[in-house]
Amino acid sequence: MHSAEPDWAQLRAEFDLTPDYVHLALSMLTAHPRPVREAIERHRRGLDTNPALYFHRRDELHRAVLERAGAYLGAHPDAIALTESTTMGLAVVYGGFRLKPGEEILSTEHEHYAATELLRFKAASSGAAHRTIRLYEDPRQATVAEIVSAVRHGLGERTRVLALTWVHSGTGVKLPLAEISAVVAEHNRHRPADEQVVVCVDAVHGLGVEDFEVADLGCDFFVAGCHKWLFGPRGTGLVWGSDRGWQAVEPVVTSFDVEVFWPWYLGRLPDLEAPKARMCTPGGFPAYEHRWALAEAFDFHLARGKNTINARIAQLNAHCQARLAELPGVRVRTPAAPQLSSGMVCLDVPGLDPAEVVERMLHAGVIVGQTPYRSSAVRIAPGVLNSVQDIDRAVDALARVIDEHGR
Template sequence: MSKKSNSNLKRPCSWREVRREFRLAPNVAHLAPMLFASHPRVVRRAIAKHRRVLDRNPKRAHDDLEINDVRVLCSAASYFGCSPNQIALTDSTTMGLGLVLTSLKFSAGDQILQSEHGHYSSDAAIGYACDRYDAVRVKKTLYDSDDPAEACQDEMVHQLMSGITDATRVVVITWVHSSSGVKLPLQRIAEHLRQINEKRPAERKILLVVDGVHALGVEDFELREGCCDFFIAGCHKTLCGPRGTGIIWGSAAGWNRMRPTIPPFGRDRIECWRLGKADIGAIGRRMTPGGYHSYENRWALADAFDFQLEIGKQRIRHRIHRLAQFCKQRLASMPHVRLLTPMSQDLSSGIVCFNVDGWEPDDLETELARNGVIASANPYKIPCMRFSFGLYTSRRDIRKGLSVIQSVGQR
């Protein structure tokens, strides 16, 4: 990192040193960072620092709103390899999906293509957009939900592209599915859409909207023109950012198709309003919802991005994928376990889904917790158990979880 770090990590740091940055309950295996992640020391300290200023001198904090927001945007831009002007700040993935999908320009009969495998939040946001603009929802099944371990990149791309018609205006996908652990071939999907868009006029080009929350903090990627048109994610999961924080990254074409829903805040915004001038500020700032937020958390998000960069995005990806592979291989060797997540690292990320003969996932989650293992059952139509991995996951955690899974098969 070019800037001075506020963490206690030595470079290069060991994973044991990374783990010590988190105030985790001892003697518990933490295998659910895909839901809520613990804050590292640097983020806890940043939240406390900003809260002290807010409590001691609220007016000073108010005057520094834009300075602190810009610091967050610059750290996010360093992490994503993009311009800070392309990023809007939100409170969650759900807020981002709702803002984007209900603020895009649609005409009656325009189609929004989605997969059957997305989260409730994207499904509901698409429904709101369709209701508002008389748009049409089109759903495609990309792989067999009863057997996602057999998902195939070629088949997933083919199935999604088969849903495109002349009326398609937006494609909405989830990069890493929390229902199965399947990771979509995002680059290939984007390339197919680019080829289709080459033959379309600007107003009929297809936008690609990506729910990337379960890739953020795991996959090593940058956000560039052509990778997608909107990347939307909350930052309180595997990124280990403050709770109640999120981002929207938009391409030039994507932002150009959006109409603001919530008025933005900021001196420039207010001055333009006062003088009756058009706001020509950075598009990300103009699309960031105004009002007052939980600023101690929002401003500490800069430290979460910096912390990840200090450890190294490529190193984090390698670590989490190795942990997931270790877990999948051992689950696959247990005769009473049905592994649902593909073994290939090209088709999976930091979530491993499975079922155990004779156990409902909710009951298994309770049994795991009783034995000191924190994991999660999914809330989808086809239920399953999930182990997920992050910065503070160790093989010891995974072995403890696997030991419980092995023992329930012997009863």
């Protein structure tokens, strides 16, 4: 616990973001804070001045990242695999999942393109069925009971994978993962271990926002890129898996982890000795200076407190919702209830295409986003690098856009 709230302006000064704009689209891709920039540069210098010698530190530096990731997630480091992105992490999980013809993947209509396509690929290659369900009719009016009921009624006898997204980037709805996982646990209670449903979560818009320990969410896989809300180096990500989760998948890319390579080098089978997360960590040569600097990103958040960061983001998003309620005609998609919302507010301006709203606000010096879905929306993502004044400036700019459109 942290006794004093951070100086948010001082925290903002750790970043090189231009002051010419209000930055409310950092949920897509973050800037690096000073400690992360310095760590990247330190590792880059080491690799540039003596790459072969510095490369010999790779196991020590890799382990340091896993230790810090474990401290942040409240998890054992050996349950974590490092990747380059959410998409790569989902590929590790879905690509490696053991599925048989006749078994079923259950996902929702609210998933991102990256997940829906990976699941389509997996269904085609495995012979498994892929079915989708709708978790809520109106995101603004969604309830925990409605979402949990949709999952309960959606699970079938042949369901083996339940694919979910923690925070829906098209609506801003945050799923009640613990309640959903309790429903799945009840569903699994009388099923053999190799027929139980495994819950896989795209958690990219929860990591760095929510105050949690991963085991409390009840999922079997927690997959996220680290270059959004966590302020991690671009091109970094992770997969955490439960024991049941890792037992359900096989590696899809050769691992270069020392715990896998060394048994192989000695003529033994790595899969009899190495933790499955190490086996499933994709090999090859990543951008090492970025991967190793991920340790500083976890420390940056932990030093300020996950609970403190979560409370600040919730405060700014609540203020954003309250200000948007003042604008006639704006339809907010994101629920107001804190248990079903997180770090973004998605909205529609009737009569205006989201791309046009984004462009007009950019001319006013405010950067907001557009959701990458067929039913697109304007997305405002207030984070700890923002202030109440930033939100006010953004909403005032949106009010002018609406006023100009109505003339």
